[in-house]
Each structure stands twice: as structure tokens, then as C-alpha cells.
Amino acid sequence: MKFPVFQILTLFFIILVSSCSTYTKNFVSEQVNERFTPHYLEDFSEGSFKISIEAFDNHFGGILVAKKLETNHFRFAFINEFGGKLLDFELIDKELKLNYAIEQLDRKIILNMLEKDFALLFSEDNKIDEKFSFENSILWKSPSFIGTKNLYYEFDSDDNLDKIILAKNKEKVSIKLKTNENNFPEFEISHGKLPIKIYLHLLNSN
Amino acid sequence: MKNLISKYTFVFFLILSGLNFAQMNSTEIKKLKENINSATANLTSLQSDFTQTKHLDFMENDVKSSGKLYFKSKSKIRWEYTSPFHYYVIFNNEKMFVNDNGKKKETELSSSKLLKDLSKIMLGTVNGSGVLDETKFKISYSKTGNDYLAKMVPTDKTYKKYIKQIDLTFDGKSFLLKKIKTTEPTLDYTLIEFTNQKKNSAVDDAKFLFK
DSSP states (O other), X not given: OOOOHHHXXXXXXXXXXXXXXXXXXXXXXXXXXXXXXXXXXXXXXXXXXXXXXXXXXXXXXXXXXXXXXXXXXXXXXXXXXXXXXXXXXXXETTEEEEEEEOGGGOOHHHHHHHHHHHHHHSOOSEEEEEEEEETTEEEEEEEEEEXXXXXXXXXXXXXXXXXXXXXXXXXXXXXXXXXXXXXXXXXXXXXXXXXXXXXXXXXXXX | OHHHHHHHHHHHHHHHHHHHEEEOOHHHHHHHHHHHHHHHHTOOEEEEEEEEEEEOTTOSSOEEEEEEEEEETTTEEEEEEEESSOEEEEEETTEEEEEETTEEEEEEGGGOHHHHHHHHHHHHHHSHHHHOOTTTEEEEEEEETTEEEEEEXXXXXXXXXXXXXXXXXXXXXXXXXXXXXXXXXXXXXXXXXXXXXXXXXXXXXXXXXXX
16 A cells, blocks of 8 residues: 555644644744734724624624724623623723623633733734745734734735734634625634634624 | 893703603503503514614614514513524523524523523513513603603612613503613613514414424
8 A cells, every 4th residue: 555655744744834833933934024904904993793602512692892992992892682781891902901791701711811812803003023934825923912922914825814823832812814795804713722712793884 | 131041941941851751640650551451461462573772882883683573472482683693582481592693592491590580571571561560670650742651760789780770662552562771870771662563463383483
């Protein structure tokens, strides 16, 4: 039997890249000094989204509203389908300021996760210090985005923003973007090995 | 002189507001409650369209949704949103069923006090008299145009945390619940308005199947 050496090597390489002992090892890099704001935030003032959370085999849903107050200052509220407010918080320079939470959601672990996830999505004028090329993808690195973790914007071959990743040695949070007819793409937020996924898609915007 | 003008202006507005919201005396309130009770006593089914407006003070635009409500005596309810996305909840046979865009979940009402309360509130929106709970709210009644308004301010500690006031508007002819406005302590509110209400018309049992 002929051993599929090439396939195994490819698989090995993919595993190596996706688990990334150092996230961008083996990529061709270039040092830069630029600023970057994701396209969907450029004209954004406010909007409402359908939010679905799949966590440990449970499903939660509702509506998320978001408003830009200033550059890197956003306010959010999570309401259930019947209009009940569950959560109201602001994100000021990546830090969460809680205005209101129902008891069940007023937990550090939940709020920390939301702080990280929303900082990845709603962050403008980010410093970019390095660009990497890998096969058909391009990665832009925003250094020390949260603590010592870097943020990576991944673009496909058509220069569309495809993924937003928070990583140090391994991916901590990964957000997949799916373009649609809106200016605002759909988002799928994954948390490494944790079985928690958050889906967001725009309902209305201004 | 200036004082006199402002006095008259005040009285003028008082009269105006009095025209819009006439406080009711105890006999009129008793009569209104009887009318609401008899309107729902012979209710075997109800279908209605509804629109829901969520107002958050920090947002410029309200969040709007709409859908249909189905009720069949004694306690079957289907509360269905068709816009901005498809979502429905059914209460039937002491169970609650949720279908969120294809994600389905069935729960026994006995498993949670919160769900029992939710089911009670849903039924209360059909059977208006059921929500006029004087043990947990201080209620004042007034006539507004052709309709009636019941303002409910919670006296119950738990309710006070979430609700500042609930305004219920009853239709002056059918005595069915026409509007519910729930104001939160932060002054954000949710307004639900019912239109196209059909009383005792045929409602297909399939509407209450968990699927």
C-alpha cells in the first residue's frame, strides 16, 4: 500500500498552523505602522441584532441593540423577545462598564467573556504593526490588544475581512465573518475548546 | 400679571388633561370591571395581530417587532413573532414550547416559578381581568377618549425591581385589552398594541401543537 505521505504532511501542517505553538510561525511577515478600523464600523451609529447563544447544549436567544457614543465607546443592551431587558453595558476602550444585569447574568465569567468578544468586534483605530502572508490569506496583527494577547484580522484572497482572532500561542477567541447584503456581516464567535458559540446578525441599522 | 397668566395657563392645561384622562368614580370603576369580566367570561377563542415597540432611552430608534396571538379556552396560547424574525412560544397542557427560528425546546411549567408567572401574564393579556391584580399593584382607573386606562404601580418588592408602572388600555366597546405599556424603573418601556382582534372565531388546534 502506498503511504499518502503528502496528505499526512499537509494534515500535520494544518494542525500545526491551527494550533500554532506561536500563532504566526512559518508565515512571511512584514513590519508596518498603520491604523485599522473594520469596514462595518466605519459608518455605524446604531443597530439591532438577532443574538443566539449556544452554551453547553443550551440555546438562548434575543435581540442585541448597539449604539456608538464616541470612537471606541459603545453601548449595548440585550433584551429578550418579549422586550424584557436582561443586560445593559458600555464598552469604553475595550473595558466593560455594567449599567444593568439580571441576577442570572451578573456573573464575572459571563461579563468577562462578553467584554472580550465585543472588544474584538467593536474596536476602531487599531494599531497594526505586522502583516503576514500565508497561502491565499493575509493576516494583520494588532499587538497586545488585550493584555499580552494579540488580535489578528484575517483577509481572504479578495481582501474581504474573513476572521478576527484573539491569540497568544493558541487561538482564544475566533470570530468568523459571513458577508451578506448588509454592510454589517454575520458573526460566529467561538471560544477555543469551550462549547460556547455566539451568533449575531443585523436586523436594522442607521 | 405674569403670575395670573401662568395660573390660567396651568388651569387651562389641567382642564385639557382632564378632558383626555377623566378620573373615574368607584361606581364607574365597578361597572368597568364587570364589563371586562363579562367580555372575557364567554371568551372561547381569540386571535389578534400585535406590534411590539421596545424603547431604550439611549437609542434613537425603537426596536419594533410584530406577530400574531392565538388563544383557545381555557389556557392554550400561541404567541408568535413573524418580524423581524420567526419565533413562537406555545403554552398548552402545563408545558411551554419555544421555537426560535427552528431551535426547539419544551419545558414543564412546574419546573420553574418564573415560567408559571410568564404563562399567567400571557393568559392575562387575553383575559384582561386576570392582570388587574390588586394584591401586587395599586391600580387607578381613568377614561381616555373612548377607551379605559388602568395604571398599575407595583407594591410588591420583587415587581418593583423590574417595573415602575404598567398601563393597560381596554377597548371602550369590546372591553378587550388593546394596549400594554410596561415602564421599567429606568424609564425604558415596552409597548404592545393589539389590532384586528377576533373574538370566538375558529382557531385551528394545530396552532397549539409543539412543532
